[in-house]
Amino acid sequence: MKELPRQCASGSRQVMHICAIFRQSHFLAPLSLLCIALAGCTVGPDFVRPDVAANADYSRKQLTITAQADVDAGGAAQQLIAGMDIPGQWWTLFRSPALNALVAEAMHANPNVSAAQAALRQANELVYADQASLFPSITGNVSKTREKISGVTTGAPSSSILTLNSASLSISYAPDVFGGTRRQIESSTAQAEYERFQLEATYLTLTSNVVNTAVSLASVRDQVAATEEIIRLQSDQLDLLHAQRRLGAIGDTDVLTQETALAQTRATLPPLQKQLAQTRNQLMAYLGRFPNQDQDERFNLASLHLPEQLPLSLPSAIVGQRPDVRSAQAQLHQASANIGVAVANQLPQFSITGSLGSTVASGTRLFSAGSGVWSLAGSIAQPIFDAGALEHRKRAAVAAYDESAAQYRGTVIAAFQDVANALRALEADADALNQQVVAERSAQANLGLVQAQFRLGAVAYINLLTAQQTYQNTVLARVRAQAARYSDTTALFQALGGGWWNRADVDPATAGTPDRFGLPSWQEIMPPANKKAAPANAARLD
CATH class of the missing domain: 1.20.1600.10 (Outer membrane efflux proteins (OEP))
Structure with a gap:
């Protein structure tokens, strides 16, 4: 079979302009992935x-x-x-x-x-x-944890009962590069x-x-x-x-x-x-x-x-x-x-994940000053060896x-x-x-x-x-x-x-x-x- 044609569309002027702005900011790492996705190819x-x-x-x-x-x-x-x-x-x-x-x-x-x-x-x-796969997925998490740590494991006096309350929003997105x-x-x-x-x-x-x-x-x-x-x-x-x-x-x-x-x-x-x-x-x-x-x-x-x-x-x-x-x-x-x-599926798979929330010892103080927590991560996964499964x-x-x-x-x-x-x-x-x-x-x-x-x-x-x-x-x-x-x-x-x-x-x-x-x-x-x-x-x- 002849080599399959590929349709690769370059990003629009608006997309490239946004990318240029982010290159001048401190958000280069995560948002560059988004720029790649918006200006990506459609293989096959x-x-x-x-x-x-x-x-x-x-x-x-x-x-x-x-x-x-x-x-x-x-x-x-x-x-x-x-x-x-x-x-x-x-x-x-x-x-x-x-x-x-x-x-x-x-x-x-x-x-x-x-x-x-x-x-x-x-x-x-x-x-x-x-079609929902083209959109980010957002998940809300609320938890309450009560625990007591024994001093036998830490060598310190036993702690009193601790109560932790947390609430967060987790976002995940897989750019369709x-x-x-x-x-x-x-x-x-x-x-x-x-x-x-x-x-x-x-x-x-x-x-x-x-x-x-x-x-x-x-x-x-x-x-x-x-x-x-x-x-x-x-x-x-x-x-x-x-x-x-x-x-x-x-x-x-x-x-x-x-x-x-x-x-x-x-x-x-x-x-x-x-x-x-x-x-x-x-x-x-x-x-x-x-x-x-x-x-x-x-x-x-x-x-x-x-x-x-x-x-x-x-x-x-x-x-x-x-x-x-x-x-x-x-x-x-x-x-x-x-x-x-x-x-x-044979090409690199991109993903972006992030979370934003609050963790406090008392539920009434959620989202108060100093209680915020956040994370942002991006990853690329490339299949290297699968015994030819994806090729077949x-x-x-x-x-x-x-x-x-x-x-x-x-x-x-x-x-x-x-x-x-x-x-x-x-x-x-x-x-x-x-x-x-x-x-x-x-x-x-x-x-x-x-x-x-x-x-x-x-x-x-x-x-x-x-x-x-x-x-x-x-x-x-x-x-x-x-x-x-x-x-x-x-x-x-x-x-x-x-x-x-x-x-x-x-x-x-x-x-x-x-x-x-x-x-x-x-x-x-x-x-x-x-x-x-x-x-x-x-x-x-x-």
Whole structure:
């Protein structure tokens, strides 16, 4: 690896002027360290986001518009508009008030969202904790000592009981001469940024899952309705065969074969009903509800509008829009800052300590004339021999950076792959639905013709059975093809980042508060009797 660049900033005019004044005074020793800190360096590499290849794109062939199918639900052609911005609430493009309400409920009540927001709040508070290292720490000390010294140990007469009272303020400060503390703050800030985009990834995954689950509910419900209609048609056909059997026009074989076909069709209904129930249970989990809290929200494909204009972000914009890419970028930034921390640990460590107080024999005379005590010290510590521990930790930090860089590149490639897959799915499934509609109508017309011919005795029963099965398969395939177009649209919005930059739904409390003074509350020190202490934001299972 090439030598890491270092950013060293010289002190400002004001800082250098102050240093010059102190050089003329008697405070040269301790305050020179402060001047060095204020005009110090920040070792380690400065983070720069890796560039995406200039020729990176989603596919060789540009898709602009999909095919159109002659069916109401999900049959519209979809036009892709390059550079079009993504609405923050993209799910509203499906024009379903019930769906909008479920997404809003999920974003408010889903436990994963609460966990991600708590993780972001924790990361921000840790940033403030690291920032405190840039400030001096002040500690107050008060003590009272009573002692009696035996004359046996000193050879003098035993002393009377002595009482000493003291009070002091101790100050300690570690100047950030080489920027190790600043790099640590940079690292924790990058971790907070990672949690920020993990939260956005949680929002994106959750909203996509809710929409896809609603589409699945609609698809399964329509498949159940189609299967029940096919069962009705087969039952009517069976009644006709029974009538013909009574007249002696056909044998038992045709009746038994139709009964078998009807039973097989009925057997496909319970799995669909199970899938419907399990999908509803999954939706309840996304909404933060228990299974018995189902409010019977119903969806069918006809109630969902297929968006006819879809955004297609520019390839150069995808790295800034995808939460997973931004999270990987934050991890890379953190790894870069950790190199600076490791380098700074190999260099001299500076510290300044001081105290000011009073010690008297009587507590009422504290801080009286002649009772003052003080101390001031500065130190420099340079690691000389540690068997290579710090050097190996630096090398480990460099290796961690290389790992994060490779993972970042992999995440970017996966992002482009997701968009390319979504675009290809939009094109293929639009063509598939178009053909499925044609196949269904052809199978329906053929079934009607064969039924009429069978009544007249012009065709054998096996022809009727084949026509029934073909029609049944084409109906269910058409419903699944319709649902696929809604799911593909959702996948495209998810692959492009979901428009989080056009929303403001992150809880402001996740930012924390950079307080510099704080003590535990009375409730934290003395929790109420007969109650277990719990944080203010503890979760409840209602």
